[in-house]
Amino acid sequence: MLNPLLQAQNHSPSFFFTSPLNPIIYPITIPKPRYTRSQSCLSRRREATLRALQVRCEAANEEAARSAVQAATATKSPAKVKVVVTVQSTVGTGLEKETIAGYAHKASQHCDKVKYEGEFSVPSTFGEVGAVLVENEHHKEMYLHDIVLTTAGDDATSLTIDCRSWVHSKFDNPEKRVFFTSKSYLPSQTPPGLERLRKKELANMRGDGTGERKPFERIYDYDTYNDLGDPDKGQDMARPVLGDSKEFPYPRRCRTGRPRTKKDPLSEERSSSVYVPRDEAFSEVKGLTFSAKAFKSVLHAVVPSIETAIIDTKLGFPYFTAIDSLFNEGVKLPKQEGLSFFRTVIPRVIKAFEDSTDNVLLFEAPEMIDRDKFAWFRDEEFSRQTLAGLNPFSIQLVTEFPFVSKLDPEVYGPAKSAITAELIEREILGVMTVEEALKKRRLFVLDYHDLLLPYVHKVRGLEDTTLYASRTVFFLTSDETLMPIAIELTRPASPTKPQWQQVFGRSWDATGAWLWRLAKAHLSAMHPIYRLLHPHFRYTMEINAMARESLINAGGVIESCFSPGKYSAELSAAAYGKLWRFDMEALPADLIRRGMAVEDPTAEHGLRLTINDYPFANDGLLIWSSIKEWVRDYVNRYYPTAADVTADHELQAWWEDVRTKGHADKKDEPWWPTVASPSELTQVLTTIIWVTSGHHAAVNFGQYHFGGYFPNRPTVARKNMPVEDMGGTSHEDFARFLRKPEAALLECFPSQIQATKVMSVLDVLSTHSPDEEYLGQEPEPAWAADAVVNAAFERFNGRMREIEGIIDARNADPKLKNRCGAGIVPYELLRPSSKPGVTGMGVPNSISI
Known part of the structure; x- marks a missing residue:
């Protein structure tokens, strides 16, 4: 992060x-x-x-x-x-x-x-x-x-x-x-003759924490996330300040200096235009800034049009074929000035019938559903996506059993998990004991229990949404694929009710099978280093400003379409506080921390994977190692010795800023790496470039492929499990579930307006613009001007082309079942280059969408 x-x-x-x-x-x-x-x-x-x-x-x-x-x-x-x-x-x-x-x-x-x-x-x-x-x-x-x-x-x-x-x-x-x-x-x-200019330019771009920023300025300064809410519009629009507190630790954003709100002196007024340093903004002169126009179009015109077209905000989908109609019939949007222009900007989403002037929200079928319409319903695909899907960063090896919560049992209820050894051994048909499975590194888990449990009652206090704390356990089969064996859902204790938790296993009887489906729906410039990093932050500040304006703000798309609702940003602060460590953002360190790899100097990249067929890790390590080699060559060109690194006062001041200002709430953590040698500097820079390129590509450009058909990855669960508190209304819910389980699942899914809004946004977020700049594609002018650096970049460029061939070969290998097979979407998210559009591949230099 x-x-x-x-x-x-x-x-x-x-x-x-x-x-x-x-x-x-x-x-x-x-x-x-x-x-x-x-x-x-x-x-x-x-x-x-x-x-x-x-x-x-x-x-x-x-x-x-x-x-x-x-x-x-x-x-x-x-x-x-x-x-x-x-x-x-x-x-x-x-x-x-x-x-x-x-x-x-x-x-x-x-x-x-x-x-x-x-x-x-x-x-x-x-x-x-x-x-x-x-x-x-x-x-x-x-x-x-x-x-x-x-x-x-x-x-x-x-x-x-x-x-x-x-x-x-x-x-x-x-x-x-x-x-x-x-x-x-x-x-x-x-040279002495340029020292004054260098220092003056540096001073001109540093803020002093005062004054409101003007659009033409190039000042970089820090502030907390105090502009997501709008308390002057009412208490329902107020949001806590994220950052500069123990309760809500958070990284910093770019300071704008806007006036404070009248009702909350800690919050900043919102405005239609959010300041970013001038050269960080999407450039009007670059005629192909497709991503900027499309993103703005969806947030400012398409989403409001959806809200006008679908009057009933709670209306769900009556049957699964109604979901299919989004891809073959679409949603007719009201006639609105400007939407005809948006058809030229986002033709994938807004279309017009040839015989009329009507605008229609018509989605293209995601590749996953295009290949296999029922893939989302199968456990095998659910498991495969933990290794080769939208979020391959969460799966981890089980090293301790049974699971025990670290939260206060006096507040949240018993800490011990309901997942027992007997249940696991029954689900794996007794092929081994839990102790043997732990020793053989065969059990894995998606564990959101302690992160979500404090927010369950808060979210349930919102209208038309619910939340559970969840754990999902997987077993690694002999063919290197994962099999889900148990999902645990927990509701914490409250003043009126005790803790409720239940484990759902795979089931072959009709009732158990549908409860299993329902449970799955609840898962949640002069300096050489500047010139090295410059292409990896193109438009990042602008996309962050746009997101704060219309995506993660109070009442924005995220709050209205995701289960945590108004607590979404607050929950991200909790995740940052519990989970984020800069040193663990490095791919090898992340894999080792999650138990998905162990150090092995004899293995490629120095790591041996726990699951050999782990597409994200296998391809990611190719990208990581290539970045590191390029960065090492670059750093060694300018820093032959450790003394050169420590003597660079600009470099040391920058790294101090990263720690003490950018991540001020974690500035005293002992895990921050030092930058005192070429190797340490190489590791820090490789980590930063990896996060902005490979890490982002892995979680971003597959969003429409895997989330465009929302039953595969529902963003919100609107109904509690029918077996919760089997009395009163829950008994009635269970009876209705027994009569028509499909209807219960559809009622749990997002409403029509939630689904179409999210699908519109995911389509644009997954899109590569025609002017996308990909990893290792083009050298910066300063690199080309230095023969040693240019030669190193040429090697990096050649390695990116080589990696494309390796990934293509892996996707054609039938032995790799997590990326090759009937109806399976090949894993291409880390294939370095791409053509424009929603392609499910391509690693851009920067987070620009």
């Missing part, structure tokens, strides 16, 4: 700059036409030309492109540019000198790209260019793509400075922007 702000702080100004080769900065001018030159300098100057100061106003359509270009060229005032260069000095102190101002004027425009050019003269004794200072004299911001410096004459040379950043108007902020060349430097290696 990486804090989105930390993901931005990973490329904070500490790591933003590159510096020149030579130690002295000397000014040059990019003058206006008919510029004047200092006569005393004419004899020792040579001509240089700024060939392309390009403003790329890329947009999704022609109208947007025209608007963007108009915004960038709205005034007659030119863009004012200063160039900072360095000279090699044989004497002196290498101090920075004054700059000379010059101008670049619009030279040409092609579609959405505008080019500015200017000419200026420099002394012949100048060395390599180190940086460019840019001042935007327009009244609106401009997107600066790159700067190309070309010298004139027979020995002409060219230098491209990659910018790809928004430059604010000087009327918003008089501070000039600095762009450094592509060579990376540690702080101790910064």
